[in-house]
Amino acid sequence: MRKSWLSDYIVKRIIYSIIIAWGILTITFILVRVGPNSPADKYLANIAARGGDPAQVTAAVEARYGLDKPIYVQYFNYMGNLFRGNLGWSFSTSMPVSELIKTHWIYSFQLIFLSSLFAAFLGILIGIYSAVKQYTKTDYAFTFLSFIGISIPNFWLGIMLILIFSVKFGLFKTYYDTTLPLFSLDNLKALVLPVITLGTGMLAGYVRYTRSAMLDNLKKAFVTTARAKGLPERTVIGKHVFRNALLPLVTIIMFDLGSIVFGGAYLTEIIFGIPGLGQISFNAIFANDYPVVVAVTLIGTFMVLLVNLSTDISYTYLDPRIRYG
Amino acid sequence: MSNVILKVNNLKTYFFTRRGVVKAVDGVEFELKHGECLCLVGESGCGKTVTALSILRLFDSPPGKIVDGQISYDSLNLTECSSKQMRQIRGKDIAMVFQEAQSALNPVLTIGDQITEQMKLHLPLDSNHTRERAMTLLSEMGIPSAERVMGYYPHQLSGGMKQRVLIAMSLSCNPQILIADEPTTAVDVTIKAQILDIFRELKAKRQMSTIFITHDLAVVSEIGDRAVVMYGGKDVETAPVSEIIGKPKHPYTRGLIDCLPDSSKSAGRLTSIPGTTPNPVDMPTGCTFHPRCPKAMKICSQKEPPETAISKEHKVSCHLYT
Amino acid sequence: MVETSGDIVKGVGRCMPNRTRLINYYWQRTRRNKLAIFGLAFIIFLIALAAIGPLFTLDPTEANFEETNIPPVRFTIERSVYNIETDDFTTTKISGTWKHPLGTDSKGRDMLAMIVSGARVSLLVGLIATGIAIILGTIIGVVSAYLGGWVDNALMRFTDVMMTFPFFLLLVLIVFIFGPSLAFIVLAIGLTGWTGIARLIRSESLSLRTREFIVAAKALGASDNRVVFRHLIPNVISLIIIMATLSIPGVILAEAALSFIGLGDPTVPSWGIILESGQHTLDTAWWVAVEPGIMLFLTVLAFNFLGDGLRDAFDPKSNV
Numbered sequence: 001m002r003k004s005w006l007s008d009y010i011v012k013r014i015i016y017s018i019i020i021a022w023g024i025l026t027i028t029f030i031l032v033r034v035g036p037n038s039p040a041d042k043y044l045a046n047i048a049a050r051g052g053d054p055a056q057v058t059a060a061v062e063a064r065y066g067l068d069k070p071i072y073v074q075y076f077n078y079m080g081n082l083f084r085g086n087l088g089w090s091f092s093t094s095m096p097v098s099e100l101i102k103t104h105w106i107y108s109f110q111l112i113f114l115s116s117l118f119a120a121f122l123g124i125l126i127g128i129y130s131a132v133k134q135y136t137k138t139d140y141a142f143t144f145l146s147f148i149g150i151s152i153p154n155f156w157l158g159i160m161l162i163l164i165f166s167v168k169f170g171l172f173k174t175y176y177d178t179t180l181p182l183f184s185l186d187n188l189k190a191l192v193l194p195v196i197t198l199g200t201g202m203l204a205g206y207v208r209y210t211r212s213a214m215l216d217n218l219k220k221a222f223v224t225t226a227r228a229k230g231l232p233e234r235t236v237i238g239k240h241v242f243r244n245a246l247l248p249l250v251t252i253i254m255f256d257l258g259s260i261v262f263g264g265a266y267l268t269e270i271i272f273g274i275p276g277l278g279q280i281s282f283n284a285i286f287a288n289d290y291p292v293v294v295a296v297t298l299i300g301t302f303m304v305l306l307v308n309l310s311t312d313i314s315y316t317y318l319d320p321r322i323r324y325g
Numbered sequence: 326m327s328n329v330i331l332k333v334n335n336l337k338t339y340f341f342t343r344r345g346v347v348k349a350v351d352g353v354e355f356e357l358k359h360g361e362c363l364c365l366v367g368e369s370g371c372g373k374t375v376t377a378l379s380i381l382r383l384f385d386s387p388p389g390k391i392v393d394g395q396i397s398y399d400s401l402n403l404t405e406c407s408s409k410q411m412r413q414i415r416g417k418d419i420a421m422v423f424q425e426a427q428s429a430l431n432p433v434l435t436i437g438d439q440i441t442e443q444m445k446l447h448l449p450l451d452s453n454h455t456r457e458r459a460m461t462l463l464s465e466m467g468i469p470s471a472e473r474v475m476g477y478y479p480h481q482l483s484g485g486m487k488q489r490v491l492i493a494m495s496l497s498c499n500p501q502i503l504i505a506d507e508p509t510t511a512v513d514v515t516i517k518a519q520i521l522d523i524f525r526e527l528k529a530k531r532q533m534s535t536i537f538i539t540h541d542l543a544v545v546s547e548i549g550d551r552a553v554v555m556y557g558g559k560d561v562e563t564a565p566v567s568e569i570i571g572k573p574k575h576p577y578t579r580g581l582i583d584c585l586p587d588s589s590k591s592a593g594r595l596t597s598i599p600g601t602t603p604n605p606v607d608m609p610t611g612c613t614f615h616p617r618c619p620k621a622m623k624i625c626s627q628k629e630p631p632e633t634a635i636s637k638e639h640k641v642s643c644h645l646y647t
Numbered sequence: 648m649v650e651t652s653g654d655i656v657k658g659v660g661r662c663m664p665n666r667t668r669l670i671n672y673y674w675q676r677t678r679r680n681k682l683a684i685f686g687l688a689f690i691i692f693l694i695a696l697a698a699i700g701p702l703f704t705l706d707p708t709e710a711n712f713e714e715t716n717i718p719p720v721r722f723t724i725e726r727s728v729y730n731i732e733t734d735d736f737t738t739t740k741i742s743g744t745w746k747h748p749l750g751t752d753s754k755g756r757d758m759l760a761m762i763v764s765g766a767r768v769s770l771l772v773g774l775i776a777t778g779i780a781i782i783l784g785t786i787i788g789v790v791s792a793y794l795g796g797w798v799d800n801a802l803m804r805f806t807d808v809m810m811t812f813p814f815f816l817l818l819v820l821i822v823f824i825f826g827p828s829l830a831f832i833v834l835a836i837g838l839t840g841w842t843g844i845a846r847l848i849r850s851e852s853l854s855l856r857t858r859e860f861i862v863a864a865k866a867l868g869a870s871d872n873r874v875v876f877r878h879l880i881p882n883v884i885s886l887i888i889i890m891a892t893l894s895i896p897g898v899i900l901a902e903a904a905l906s907f908i909g910l911g912d913p914t915v916p917s918w919g920i921i922l923e924s925g926q927h928t929l930d931t932a933w934w935v936a937v938e939p940g941i942m943l944f945l946t947v948l949a950f951n952f953l954g955d956g957l958r959d960a961f962d963p964k965s966n967v
Contacts, residue, residue, distance in 0.1 A: 023808035028820075035824035135387065147682075147955075151948040153900050155907050156922060156940035163929050163936065221428035224383055228423075229443035229494075230415035243433045263815025267904055271926070282908060285823050293823055300816045308811065320433055320478040 010313055017309045024301050029078050032294060087298075088291030092284060097295045100280055105299075108276030112265050115195045119202035120253060126203075127210025131218065132237055142207060149204025154264050158197040158271040165193060198268045202260065209252050213245035220244075247319050254311035258304035330534055331357040331380070331419075331502060336394035336404070338372075338379045345606035349375040349389075351558035354632075357502065360532040362524070364545045364566070366581070367555035370602045373538045376555070377504045379404075380536075381415050398502075417447040420495035421504040425511045426487035430479040436463075437475030440494050447498045462493040466523060485516035492523060503527070504536045509544055517544075524548050542581055546570050551638070554578050557603055557613030564639040574641045576618045612644065620645060673885075676960035683956020689949035697770050700763035705747075708916070710754040716932045718743045719750040719758070726931070750934045752924060758938055765918040765939060769946065772833050772902045772917075773895040779837025780898075781891055784844025785883075791845070792852035803849070810842040818901060822910045829912040836901050844890050851886055885961045892954035896947035903943055918943050 081088070087097035130142045165171045172193055217223070218241055226236045266278035273279070277296045284292035316322045333355050340347040350372045357363050365373040378384040380396055380403060396403035399418070401410065415421075423429040431439060440459040444450060450458070456475070463471035466489040479487060488508060495503060505524070509517040525548055527533040539545060545552050549566040554575065562575040573579045580598040600617035603609055609616050615625035624644050633646045677683055718724050723742040743750055749758035791802040809817075821835045905911050906919025913920070918939035925936030 019804070020808050020811055023804065024811060027808060027812075031821065031824060147948065147951055151896065151944060151951050153903060153940065153943045153947065155904060156936075156943060159922070159926055159929070159936050160940065163933055167930050167933075221423060221425060222431040224378075225423055225429045225491075225494075226431070227383055228381060228415055228421040230412045230417060230446060231442070232412065240431050240434070244431070247433070258811070259814055262813035263904070266815060266819070267908070270908060281819070285819070285908075285910065293820060297812070297816045297820045300813045301811055304811050304813055321480050 009316060013309060013312050017305055021302065021305060024298070024305070025079065025082060026075075028294060028298060029075060032290070033074070082298075087295040090284065090289050090292045092287030092289040092292070093280075097291050100292065101277065101295065101299065104275055104277055104280050107274050108265060108269065108278065111191065111194055111198060111268065111274060111276060112261055114191060115199040115202065115265075116257065116261065118195055119199040119206055123203045123206025124210045124249070127207045128214055128237070128242065130207065130211045131214030134215065143211075146204040146207040149200050150208070152200065154197055154201050155267040155271060157200060158193070158268055161193045161197060162271070194268050194272045194274060197271070198261070198264050201264060202256065205256060205260075206253065210245065210249055213249050214241060217241045217244045247315070250318060251311060251315060254307055257307050262300045262303070328358045329356045330359050330398065331536075332395075332397040333376070333380070334395045334397065336376065336379060336396065337392045338375055338384065339390060339392050340384075340388045341390065342388055342606075347605040348558050348608065349605065350379060352394075353553075353555065353558070353560045355553045355560060355563060357534055357536060359534055360528070361550040362528055362535045362537055362548055364549035364552040365536060365538045365555060366540065366542065366545055366552050366569075368540055368602055370605065371555045372558040373555050374506055377421065377506055377536060377538055380504065381419060381421060382411055383415075383421070413447075416443040416495075416500070417498045418500055419502045419504065420498070420500040422491050422495045422506065422508055424507045426484065426491050427479065429491055430487060432479055434478075435475065436477050436479065436482070436490055440475075440490070440497055443494070444497050459493075459497065462497060463490070466490070466493045467519070468493070484512055485519060488512060488516065488520055489523065492520075496527075502534045502536065504538070506538045507540070508537075509539065509541070521548055542570070542585055554581070557608060558605075559613065559642065561614065561643065562639075562641045564635075568639055572639075574635060574639070574646065575643050576620050576645070577614050580617075580619075612642075673957075673960050677956050680952075680956035680959065682952040683960075686949040686952030686954075686956065689945060690953065693766055693770060693946060693949070696763055697767040700766065701760075704760040704763050705757040706760060708756065710756055716753055716928070717741060717747055717751045718932070719748060719934050719938075722750075722934070724931075749938055750932070752921070752935045753928055753932060758921075758934065761916050761921055762918070762938055762942055764916050765921060766942065768829075768915055768917040769899045769902065769943075772829075772836070773899045776833045776836040776840070776898045776902075777891055777894045779834065780840040780894060781844055781887060783837065784841035784890075785848050785887060787841065787845040788848030789852055789883075792849045792856075799849075802845075806842050806845050809839070810846075812839075814839060815901065815904065818905065819908075819910065822905060827905070827910045827912055829915050832902060832905060832910075832912060836898050840894065840898065840901075844887075844894070847886065847890065848883060851883055855882055889954060889958045889961060892950055892957055896950040899946060900943065903939075 085098055087101070089095075090097050090100055093100060126142055130139045133139050162172075172190070223236060223241060226240045227233075231240075265276065266281070268274070269276045269278035270282050277299065281293050281296035284290075284296075333353060336350050336353045337348070338350040340349055353372070353376055355363065365376060367373050375384060375389075379391055382391070382403070391404045394404060398414070401414075403411070403414070430436075437456065437459060440462070441452070441455040444455040444458060445452070448455070460471040460475060463474055468474055468486055468489055474482070474486075474490075479490075482490065492505075492508070508524075509520050512520065521544065524535065524537070528535065528548070537544075537549065545566055551563070551565050552569045553560050554562040554569065554577065556577050562569065562573070562578050564572075564574075569578060570582065573582055577598070580596075583596045584598065586595060598617055603613055603616075609626070611624070611626045611628050612618070612621075612630050615621045618625065622644060628644075630642045630644045631647060632640055632642045634640050635646065716726075718741065721743060723740050725738050725740055747757050747759065749762060751757055752761070787802055787806065791799045817839050818835055821839070822832060825831055825835070902911065902917060903919030903922065906917045907923045907926075909923065911917055911920055921939040922936055922943075925932070925934075925939070928935055
C-alpha cells in the first residue's frame, strides 16, 4: 500500500521534470530566435569581405537553416532534432556539436566531481566541528574563514593561485596539459589548483550550511534524551544530531550543485585552460558559433534538472517521515 | 535514614547569561527515600526542571553551572564526579523521562533502535536479548504488537504511545531512580490517566523510587507520597502529600490549593494568585514570594526565611513560623 | 485589572511600536555585530569613492606608452629591456611613484583611476540590476501568493523552469545573443536573478496569511487593508532588504565575470575587464590582476557581512 504511493510520487516528479524540460527547450528556442544576431551575419561579414552579394548569401543561409519557414515549423524541427540527438553543426570546428561534446565532457566532469567531493567532505567535517565547538575561538575562526571563502571571486582566486604557485614558486604548470592520461597521478596534480579554485566557494558554503543545520538540531529535545541515556558525546553528535542535520543538508548541497557549480566550472576551465564544455563554449562565443553555445547551456541546464530530480527522489528515502507517511 | 537513596543538599545552579545571572536553583534541599514517589511541585519557572537536570548534569554547560551544593547518591557526589562516572549513572542507575514525547524522540531512528541503544551500552547482553527485552518492556507498558512497533518511527505513533515508549526506554536498564519531568502535562486527559496508572504500577510492582515533577496538585494528590513545593528556585515547603493538601502551611502552597477548581462551589470567579512569577534575573529581596503573599510582613522583604520544622516530616520556609 | 475587551484592545494598541521605534530597534541589534558595521563602513567608503573619486584621479582612459607597467608605490620590479644600442637585454629596476600610486597597466593607464571608475560601474550595476530583480521577483511572488489558483501554478512552473537554468550559463547565452552593451548586461542580470526572490516572497506571503498574529488581528476586527499594511508589509520589507543586500554581491560578481570572459562592455572600465587584461601579464605586471580582485573581494565581503548581520538582527529567534 505504501510502496505504491511512493512510486506514484516518483512518477509524478518524473512527469513534472519532463514538463520543465519542455519549458527549458522552449525558452531557449525563443531566446535564440528573438535575438538580433542571425547565423547569416557571420557569413555576411565573410562574403562582404570577399565582395559577394549579401542578399543572395542571406537567402541561402536562411534556406539552409530553415529560417525562411514559418516559426512553428522551425520549432518542430528544433524539437525533433534535439530528440534525435542532433545538436547542430559547429562551423568553427567543423564537426557535429554532439561530437564536440563527446570528446570534451569528461574534462568538465572530472573537475566538477573532484571539486564537489573535496568541498562536501571537508565542508561537512568542518561544519560539524564548528557547531559542536560553538562560541570558541576555533568556531569564530572558521566562521570568518567561510565568509572569506564565499566572498572571494573564484576567477580571481584561480588567477591568484596561478600567480603564487605557478609563477612565483613554480610548483604547478600554468596551463592544463591535455596529453596526460586521465587516471594518472600527474593528472591529479594538475587538477589541484583548479579543484581548489572551484571547490573553495562550495566548501565555505557547506561549512555554513552544515554548521547551521547542526546548531538547529543541537537545541532539540531528543539530544537531551540521548545524553540522559548515558551515551558518549561522540555518539550523540554523530548518530543522533548528524542524521537529522543530514536531511536538509542533502537538499541544500544538491541544489547548490545546480546553481553555483556550472558557472564556476565555466570560469575555472577558462582560467586553467582545461578543455571542458565551458572552454569550448567560450571559444564558440568568439567564433560566433551559435549551436555550441546553445548546446552547452542546454546540457548544463539538463544536468541541473537531473540533479534536482534525483534529490527529490532520494529525499523521500532518506526522511522516514515521508517514507512511512 | 538508611532508607534514603538520593540527597540533594543546598543545590545552587546558576545560568550566566548576557542579561545577567539567572539563579534557577538557589539552595534546594530534599531527600528521596527508597520506593517512594516524591513530587516537585510549582509554577513554570520555579526551577523544578533545572533541579532534575542538575541531578544528571544535563543542562547546557556554558551558560549553566552548579555553583554550590552536593547531591549524594551511592557514596558519590553527583555535582563533582567525573563525566565518565556521570555517563555510567545516566540511563543505568538514574533514568529520566521528558515532557514532550514527540520532540524527545529522535525522528529518524526506529523505536527499536532507540530503546536498545542504551541497553547495548550499559548491559552485557547481545542484540537478540536486548531486542527481546525491549519488546517485553513495550508490552508491559501496554503497547500492543510490540514487535511491529520496534520497527516504527516516532511519528507513526500516537501521543500516548510515544510517552509509553519513553517510559519503557527509561526502564530498560532497571534504574534505581526514575525522574519524570511533567510526563502528563502535554497529553490529554484520558492518556494522563493511563500514564498515572503506569507510574502507580511501577511503584507497586518494582518499588521504583521516583521524582515526579509537575505543576498540577491534582496529580500530586493521586500518586505522590511526599511533595516538595518550589518557588523562585527555592524549596518553600516539604511534607507528606496528605499534609500538603490537608494542612498547607506556606501561603504559596495554600494559594496553589485554592486555585484548584472546586466543582462543589457554585459558579463564581476562579481564584488565582495575584501577580506574576518573578523575573529570574531580578529576584525580589528577602523572601522571593513576598510581593504576592497575602500574609506578607515587613520582615519578609528584608530577610530570607529560614527553614522551620513543623513536625518530623513537615518543613516550611516562612517567617510566619519562625 | 482587565475588565472588558475594550481594555484589551487599548492595551494592545499601546504596545504596537511605531515605525521609528522599529527601525531604531533593528538598527541597535545590527550595530552590535562588528563585522556588519565594517561592511557598512566599507560600502559607504566605496560609494563615496565612486561618487567623488573620479574628480581627483587622472583620466583612466588616457594611455601613456612612456609609462607602461609601472608597479605600485613602494614596489620595485626588475625588467629586462632590449637595448637597441648594445643589442642585448639590460635589466633595469623600475619603482613605483606617487604619480601612479597603484601603478599602471600595459598601456600606461593609471591603475588608481581605473579602479575608481570601476567602482562606479560595479556599484551602479549592482544597485540597478538588483533593483530590477527585486521588483520583478516581488511582483511575481506577491501576485502569485495573492491570486492563487492557476495563476499561481503557471507562475511557479515558469519560475521553476527559469531556476533550473544555471544562472551564469543563461547569462552568457543572453549576452552572447543580444550583444554586450552595459545597459543590456544590467537588464540581463536583473531578468535572470529574480527567481530566488520570487520564491521566497511568495512563500513568506502565503505563510503570513495564516500566521496566528494575522488571524488574531482579524479576530480583533482589523480590516483587510490594515492587516496588509500594518502586518504583512513590514514583515516582507525586512525580507526584501536582506535579500537585496545579499544579492548585490552576486550581481557585481556576475558583471565582473562577464567582463572577464570578454562579454563585458568594452567601452566601460569595469573591474572585470582590468582583471582580464591582468591575467595575461601575471609575470610582468602582477598588480594589474591583484588590485581589481582585491576590490571585488572586499566589496563582496562587505555586502555579505552586512547582509548576514541584518539577517541576524531581523530574526527574532537569534540572540543578538
